[in-house]
Amino acid sequence: MNQTLKLDSIDIDTKFLMRGGERRRPDVYCKFDNKEVAFEIQLSPLPQHYIQHRYQFYKKNNIYLIWILDIKGSATILKSFERDVKYIWKHQNLFILNEHKVSRLELLCHYKTPFNDNGLYKEKWYETSINLDKLKFDKVEISCFFYDYLWMKTNVETEILRVQQEEVLRLADVENKLAKQNAIELITSLRAKIGHWRSKDYNFYSLIHQINCLSNIEIEELNRQINLNKRMQGLPQFLFFIKSYKELSSDFKSILIELIFICQNLKFNINLKDKNDDGVIQYLYRNPDLGKYLYKLLPLLFKRRYVLTKHDKDFVLVNTANGEYECMLLNTYSHCNNDYELEFVKNNFRYIRFIKSAIDMNRLDSKVKSWVQYMMPIMYNYKSLWKYTKLVLARTPLGEELRIVDKKNTIDVKIKEFNLEIVQQEESCNNLLARLYPQIFFN
Template sequence: MGVERAIRYAFDKKSGKIIDAEELFDDRLTGFEIRKKYNRDEIDPICLECENQYSVSTSIYDRLYFKHFPNDEYCILKDENLSPKVKEEYYEIYKSKESERHKYLKNRIGNSASKIEGISEVNIDNKFILNGKEKRKPDVYCKYYDKEIVFEIQLSNLSQRYILSRYDFYKAKGIYLIWILDDFDVKGQSQMEKDIKYLSKHQNFFKLNEEQENFSLTCTYKFTFLSNENEFRDKWNEVNISIEKLKFDKDNYEVYFYDFGKEKDTIIELQKRNEEKINKEKTLKLKQAEEQKKLDEELVAKRRLVIKIDDILNEIKRLKDSQIVVYNSVTEELMNFNENELIAFNSRLNLDKNHKLFEWITKATKYDSHFIKFILESSYIEFNVNLMKDNNGNNVLNYLFNNKNLHFVSLFKLILKKGYKFTKEDEKYIVDSFPNETHKADSLITISYLANGFENHNFVQYLFNFERVICIIESAKQNRIIGYKYKADKWIDFANNVIEYYPEYWEYIELAFKEFGLYDKLIELDLKESFQKKLYLHYSKVVKTNYSIDYLFGALYPEIGQLNNLLWR
């Protein structure tokens, strides 16, 4: 059959029949005879949806087909995104509209409705309703007092797309849509039956009552009630009604007879009242028993928790007094605490408010350094190190620095891991800790400021793990040599050292050098070409890149991190 035509069916106004492009045009000679008839106005093909006239056009392969004129208004059959299956479903619907059953139903509905008081402007399959570029022609249109109503008849399977297109279109126009479901099973499981049911808020479904001469609808609706056991039940009922019995939901532009949702809410409320009345005394007794049990359990749990916390605090004191180096036994116990127990434990310590940490640091001897380290390092001991200040405004760094029994730098790193935000005022502690090694002080100060950018304090350790490499990258970024004992202008010596001693990180370092402009500067300064020789030697060997720095690199330097993605392509 060749390539599938975009539009297969048309309605010939001359013959009053639906014509099939596959049958007309598949024989080339017959097809061109049809084209002659078209150009002689012997056939008049129009669109089944919008009723605009089609042209009969020829493809580059001499294949004839129906086509909308370019300036035609919007029509869903012009939608290039419609799959062949969906188009076929639409054509089946359109063909059903030409069946004798469909014609009978729309004429019966229109003629009988026109005799009802309040009904006016009845149009049977001859009124287009416009909404912007879209238009629809319902089977029957009428006005019922101040309301507009359309009837759409269902004889074939309707796709959800077709159902929604009708529902959404008429709702947008403020028109009430009544589906006349000629062959519909509310208990059916076909896709169309489920689509119709789930679209309806009130779950009222209609078909024409043909037994009555006057206009009458058979409404199938879901009815809700309470069983003798006070359990919620629902079932389907059927009733014949006149149009006066219909109700109109203006929010959804849906017509209904029985408000399932409202009645269900009423029944559920009645069910609740019955249940409350039946079980009131039983519930009260159960509640009292449960409350008493809960109080007893809470009391026992509180007593146990007090004992548990006392045991931990006593163990910490014992280890401290015994000058024990390792506090693993305490850590293992705290690891088994649940969240509420840890809150209670830290509430007992109350380090945020009682200045106990300052007291411990002040009185610490060199033998207490492991105790202080444990307090600062434990993830289970919580306090806000940024808020802890004495009455004179001194913070924890001041106390650590002033106690010469303690190793300030190692404990300072633990403070950073605890979330401490490093400030300009704190630099003096670092500088004074390295009186003869300014490059080390510069390195730690740089890392400390970078640590401020981590909300997750657990990642601060990565900064110290890669401190040397990070200082190399920061040297490029800040345009000054950081953390290394080179004079300010010794960039070539610095870079040669980097390539020689950090080859496994060179891919990252080179990206940073290029991003921050140092690479070009090195080439310019490399008069003796020592850097370029080092670079050539590096690339002449097989060096395996260490990707363990990747996450930290991307977090600290997102502008280079985008370039870093190239490493993985």
């Protein structure tokens, strides 16, 4: 200690430190290890603002302050001002004079040691005798300490957090393995049920609901066990199911093919083809047992982002009884951007045929002999689309034709009779109609 303590610098209760217009007279002042050190011996209570003021004075002048207290008994039971002294410094070391050492200066240091008690953060006070050589100096906080409380606190908290995180991961892994096992059992059972119901041509409505309610881990297992992209007899599995479907009862129901298309939890590429470049369109139309279900299966293709090709259109034109109608239907579905538009086409395709009829001046799907007669079901059945009908009449040859042939003003009479000008109008099909017929609906 004598090697670093400058004996001629020691001053006891006589040296005034004059700094920046302020002055302090420490109880003991010395220079130790080329640092200025002040000792304040505090035996009686001191208000907190005095403690703070003294600390700030020494700190801003780069003087290391050591408070000497008179702690009686355990450091866990402190007087109010002693606690104030403790919390001034982050290391929370408390010092008292070791009166049993008379030959040299020694301090009793009370310090708090954090530790991990089976995952719980705890602290315990210890006491040890030290001389000045054992002090450490915090050059940022300008403080002296023996035990680095904050460093140990951080280490213990980090260790507890690490153990807790490892336990969380362990439990998550156990839970995940259990969930995977449960998913395997559930999907294995579900797969067996699908196979049995397929052989009996049962109604798949309840299974559609069950598949749509699967969890993420169950969805992953579902697509592992039922890989509809996988080839079966040379075909993607979903095409194989379409090709092999046989109707065993005339009941109208949700069939397996509808389940495959409608359940978005079944992940597969709807655009896969066979070796002849035939895909889902060809296989659907070739299977006569699927004919009565096409009206609800076709929009589901485009919900799965099916890309309609020229090969599809040519096939439908040549190989279906009403090729022009079917080709137009598929082309209209292919212009849909969302579920609402698909549903609109499904329920209102007759109206879209009316628009085409007005453009071409050809009464599609109708045997009536006059345009006035043709307009009656359009006006009555599509009252909520009257705003669009007016645009069709204004921007196609049909409007002029009706002005010529409607000698009895039947159209005007029906407008009033059907209350078309006051019926609430459909607004959500604007974009679809504008994409289909921009020359009429694009403003």
